[in-house]
Amino acid sequence: MAEQLIKTDCILCVWGCGINAFVEDGKLTRIEGMTEHPLSRGVLCSRGAALVEYVYSPDRIKYPMKKVDGNWQRISWDEALDTISGKLGQLKDEFEAHSLAIFCGSIGVENNELAAFARRFRGAYGTPNFLSVESNCYRARILAQQLTLGTFLIEEPGEAKCVLLWGHDPDNSKLPLANTLYESLEKGLDLVVINPKQTSLAKRGTHLSIRPGTDCALALSFLDVIISEDLYDKEFVQKNTIGFEKLAEHVKQYSPEEVAEITWIPADDIRKIARMYANAESASIVPGTCAIDQHLNGLQTGRAFAILQAVTGNIDVPGGWVNVPFPRLGSLHIKVEEEPIGAAEHPLFYRLWGREAPYGQTMYLTESILNEKPYPIKSMIVTGGNPVITLPDSNRIKQALEKLNLLVVIDLFMTETAKLADIVLPASSFVERSGVGYVYAVTSGMPFMLLRKKLIEPLYESWSDWKFWSELGRRMGYSEQFPWQTDDEIVEYWLKTSGLTVEQLTEQNPEGAFFAEKKYDLGTRGEFRTPSGKIEFYSETLAKYGYDPIPVHVEPSQSPTSNPELAKEYPLILTTGARVQQYTHTQFKNVPSLRRKAPEPIAEIHPETAMQFDVSDGDMIAIKTLKGEISMRARTTKDLAPKLVSIPHGWDQANANELTALEPRDPITGYTELKALLCKIRKV
Numbered sequence: 001m002a003e004q005l006i007k008t009d010c011i012l013c014v015w016g017c018g019i020n021a022f023v024e025d026g027k028l029t030r031i032e033g034m035t036e037h038p039l040s041r042g043v044l045c046s047r048g049a050a051l052v053e054y055v056y057s058p059d060r061i062k063y064p065m066k067k068v069d070g071n072w073q074r075i076s077w078d079e080a081l082d083t084i085s086g087k088l089g090q091l092k093d094e095f096e097a098h099s100l101a102i103f104c105g106s107i108g109v110e111n112n113e114l115a116a117f118a119r120r121f122r123g124a125y126g127t128p129n130f131l132s133v134e135s136n137c138y139r140a141r142i143l144a145q146q147l148t149l150g151t152f153l154i155e156e157p158g159e160a161k162c163v164l165l166w167g168h169d170p171d172n173s174k175l176p177l178a179n180t181l182y183e184s185l186e187k188g189l190d191l192v193v194i195n196p197k198q199t200s201l202a203k204r205g206t207h208l209s210i211r212p213g214t215d216c217a218l219a220l221s222f223l224d225v226i227i228s229e230d231l232y233d234k235e236f237v238q239k240n241t242i243g244f245e246k247l248a249e250h251v252k253q254y255s256p257e258e259v260a261e262i263t264w265i266p267a268d269d270i271r272k273i274a275r276m277y278a279n280a281e282s283a284s285i286v287p288g289t290c291a292i293d294q295h296l297n298g299l300q301t302g303r304a305f306a307i308l309q310a311v312t313g314n315i316d317v318p319g320g321w322v323n324v325p326f327p328r329l330g331s332l333h334i335k336v337e338e339e340p341i342g343a344a345e346h347p348l349f350y351r352l353w354g355r356e357a358p359y360g361q362t363m364y365l366t367e368s369i370l371n372e373k374p375y376p377i378k379s380m381i382v383t384g385g386n387p388v389i390t391l392p393d394s395n396r397i398k399q400a401l402e403k404l405n406l407l408v409v410i411d412l413f414m415t416e417t418a419k420l421a422d423i424v425l426p427a428s429s430f431v432e433r434s435g436v437g438y439v440y441a442v443t444s445g446m447p448f449m450l451l452r453k454k455l456i457e458p459l460y461e462s463w464s465d466w467k468f469w470s471e472l473g474r475r476m477g478y479s480e481q482f483p484w485q486t487d488d489e490i491v492e493y494w495l496k497t498s499g500l501t502v503e504q505l506t507e508q509n510p511e512g513a514f515f516a517e518k519k520y521d522l523g524t525r526g527e528f529r530t531p532s533g534k535i536e537f538y539s540e541t542l543a544k545y546g547y548d549p550i551p552v553h554v555e556p557s558q559s560p561t562s563n564p565e566l567a568k569e570y571p572l573i574l575t576t577g578a579r580v581q582q583y584t585h586t587q588f589k590n591v592p593s594l595r596r597k598a599p600e601p602i603a604e605i606h607p608e609t610a611m612q613f614d615v616s617d618g619d620m621i622a623i624k625t626l627k628g629e630i631s632m633r634a635r636t637t638k639d640l641a642p643k644l645v646s647i648p649h650g651w652d653q654a655n656a657n658e659l660t661a662l663e664p665r666d667p668i669t670g671y672t673e674l675k676a677l678l679c680k681i682r683k684v
């Protein structure tokens, strides 16, 4: 049969770049970037380019297996589903529905056919404990904006005259954005990169080398300069905001001189950038996807960013933060009244003004499994995630998962988490099922959607996640909740309410289509979905719950300032999880073309710092925190600020999360500290 071209998208990471896929005799033969895709415009990163290699990897899990006396035994899907449903029924009788936790990894985010189905099963079974990576990723940013602006807005860097790229290295983590910024630089964009590392983009703009975990102080100092020098948008502030006087008074304590001490950024640079940002015709702060949030006061930093955008009038104007509609897809939601774990400790994380988050706070999982607080979690199903490596304090997570009465993992590969399971199930990859791709076009400012087409039949005995959840649901008596039998039926159900049809997205617009227009009218309408109807610089809601109503700088729990005693023994600052283009978290280490490009995890340090510790470029070093010690090869680079160590996450042999802890947590969101800890190093 002749080669067939199918237009679809890549979700080897969250950005959903457009691809032209070529299929011949039921096999995916090759892919190329799809030029019509508005976000990626024909470019693929190295992972996308390795898609075929990934799909046909010999390491795929090929059939369901159960663990018998520590060894894997092949079983049928029937036996697997019977065992799981039998056990879940028993545990529900004995320990109530809430004893089941479902953990959905980052793969669930762009992947409705995985996450929405897992969540539906959670509703049918009746457990509130649907947990995910959003306990440490992205949710804080949504909440910060909702608290301040009432709505989650999206930055529009492609249109902006000035961009503050804050804790973000899109060359590695979001290639489509990096490409947009390089193009804008050619057209005169004022780019400021706020990062302890001088990234490739930082070399093309102004670089502010910041001490990790002090971003809120810098944002507040920008506000001090902008307000005291009268550079703010008076008309916008007067019409649309409340609490400006209190804010103006509050930020006086963050003068550039004071904040220079905190952030290690010279006061003159703080003034210069504050002026540049405020005076720009249009400006967007583009925060890292998690780098700013994984601190003790990440939520408040997010609020400070929203306040900066509002004070300068960069709200819902081209190049500012804009209101992008989400598509209306058929809902799979089933309500569960009971609150999930973590909701009691972080009430706003779970529910704000009646708006419910989809997830509980995963950082409370080990409390529940190991200490049975507030009740025991006894069983867990993990889908699209590898929490043993990606959650903080891996050793404790591992200990908890080992104690479960039932652990089921559905994945393509035998991950460190899968190795702990009682039953492992083979998942199909996204090219073996249909889906709807929109999340990351929308969160990149484009109301754009495409049909993710099934390219090939599921390999081996693998199943799509939606099929697993549906079959398990039916087996447990939830047939009514799981009526869908085929990929086509599901996609049709989703699109029914969206304004776009399956036919349109396969025949007329296989490359995808815009489903709405941006209006840029929030500011002129002056309607913000907060209790006051205005943008809230001062938050009564936060005050009511005992949190700071206006953002304040909070030192990382381990820092030379907050804990000088500890800093004597652990004198370096450790930041974890800077992205590497070849890998998505723990994934793709087994894809040869990618592994060749990035064969091992690398710890970056400044040459002067290396010298102090008698370390040379290329040496193996041990990195030690209060929590543990791991070893990696050191690379010395003047790009990284001195006194820092920057390591990647996602490697099982040198697992960054053996160095991190589940406590302390951001009081509002429950996020943990992954980006600013104290450590020491030695040559091994």
Ligand SMILES: Nc1nc2c(c(=O)[nH]1)N[C@H]1C(S)=C(S)[C@@H](COP(=O)(O)OP(=O)(O)OC[C@H]3O[C@@H](n4cnc5c(=O)[nH]c(N)nc54)[C@H](O)[C@@H]3O)O[C@H]1N2
Pocket: 013, 014, 106, 137, 166, 167, 168, 169, 170, 172, 173, 174, 194, 195, 196, 197, 199, 210, 211, 212, 213, 214, 215, 287, 288, 289, 290, 291, 292, 575, 577, 578, 579, 580, 581, 582, 583, 584, 585, 646, 675, 676
């Ligand atoms: N290749 C690849 N791409 C990915 C992913 C992946 O695993 N691999 N993961 C995806 C996911 S789920 C996410 S959440 C995003 C993550 O996306 P981001 O959080 O934006 O991560 P990076 O782009 O690596 O940028 C983080 C930068 O922050 C800097 N940094 C570290 N600590 C601090 C700090 O305290 N303050 C400031 N200002 N800067 C700091 C680091 O030097 C680094 O350059 O990436 C997504 N894209």
Ligand SMILES: Nc1nc2c(c(=O)[nH]1)N[C@H]1C(S)=C(S)[C@@H](COP(=O)(O)OP(=O)(O)OC[C@H]3O[C@@H](n4cnc5c(=O)[nH]c(N)nc54)[C@H](O)[C@@H]3O)O[C@H]1N2
Pocket: 104, 105, 106, 107, 114, 133, 136, 137, 290, 383, 384, 385, 386, 387, 389, 390, 391, 392, 410, 411, 412, 413, 415, 427, 428, 429, 430, 465, 576, 577, 578, 584, 585, 586, 587, 649, 650, 656, 657, 660, 674
């Ligand atoms: N120290 C430190 N830790 C971090 C971070 C950090 O910066 N520093 N970043 C955090 C962030 S932001 C995130 S988002 C998390 C990510 O954490 P995870 O989501 O747990 O990480 P992944 O390695 O992407 O795990 C995804 C798993 O899903 C599998 N998979 C892929 N496709 C499918 C599918 O279609 N179906 C099924 N069932 N499985 C599939 C993959 O094989 C892989 O095993 O890591 C967090 N951990």
Ligand code: SF4
Pocket: 010, 011, 012, 013, 014, 015, 016, 017, 040, 043, 044, 045, 046, 047, 048, 049, 174, 175, 176
């Ligand atoms: S950035 Fe790379 S891995 Fe992510 S969707 Fe695009 S091509 Fe795929």
Ligand SMILES: [Mo]
Pocket: 106, 133, 137, 138, 289, 290
């Ligand atoms: Mo993430």
